[in-house]
C-alpha cells in the first residue's frame with residue numbers, strides 16, 4: 001500500500017497545474033441552478049474522462065441536466081465505495097458584490113474565485129481525479145469504485161442524485177464520499193434532513209390607526225416563528241460511537257465554520273429564510289407568508305418531547 005500512496009502523491013504533485021486549470025475551466029462552465037443547465041460543465045468532465053480513456057455513462061432524464069456515472073471493479077472482491085459530487089451551483093443574484101467576476105475562475109493570491117468554486121466544483125474535481133488515479137491502481141485494490149457527477153442538486157430537484165437514487169441506487173455503493181465544502185481537517189458524516197415549511201397567515205386587516213379592528217398577520221407570523229425556534233432546544237440525540245467522533249472533531253468543525261458550528265451539528269436548526277407580509281406601514285397586515293428551513297439531525301426520533 002505504501003507504493004500506492006507514493007504513486008498517488010507523485011501524480012497529484014505532477015498534475016498540480018492540470019488540476020488547477022481543470023477547476024478554473026469547470027468554474028467558467030457556468031451552471032447556475034436555477035435554471036440548472038449543466039451541459040457545458042458535463043462536457044468539461046467528459047472531455048477529461050475521454051482523455052483518460054475512462055468509460056462512463058451519461059444518464060440524462062432531463063437533457064439539460066445530465067449526470068455522469070463511471071465505475072470499475074478492482075483486482076479483488078471487496079466493498080463498493082462511491083464518490084459523488086454535484087456540478088450545478090447557486091445562481092449569481094448581483095455581481096456588484098464580487099471582488100472577481102463570478103464565472104471567471106480567476107486565480108488570485110493562490111485562490112480560485114468564482115460561483116461554485118467551493119460548492120462544489122472543487123470537491124467534484126477532487127472526486128474526478130481520485131477516480132482517475134485509483135483506476136490506474138485498480139489491480140492492487142479491492143472492491144469497486146463508482147463516480148457520479150450529478151446535476152439538479154442546488155434546488156433539490158428530481159433529475160440528479162434523486163433520480164439516480166430512485167432508478168440506479170447501486171451508484172451510491174456501500175459507502176458514499178462527497179466533497180461538499182467542509183474543510184480539509186475532518187470528515188463530516190451523515191447529512192441533516194431538511195424540513196421546509198411554508199406558512200400563510202390571513203386576517204381581516206385594518207387601517208393602521210385602528211389596531212383593535214383586526215389581528216395583525218405579521219404579528220401572528222412573528223409569534224409563530226418565535227415558537228418554532230423552541231425546536232432548537234430539543235436535546236441532541238445520542239449517536240453512540242459517532243457522538244464521540246463528533247466531540248473529537250468539534251475544534252476542527254469550529255475552525256472550518258466559525259465558533260458555534262460544532263454545537264449545531266447535532267441539533268435541530270431553524271431558519272425563517274423568507275418572510276413577506278403587509279402592504280403598507282400604516283395598515284394592519286392582512287396577510288403574511290413565510291418559509292422556514294428546519295434541519296433535523298441524525299438520530300432524532302419522532303415524537304420527541306419539546307422542552
Ligand SMILES: [Zn+2]
Nearest residue numbers: 086119120180
Ligand atoms: Zn453543494
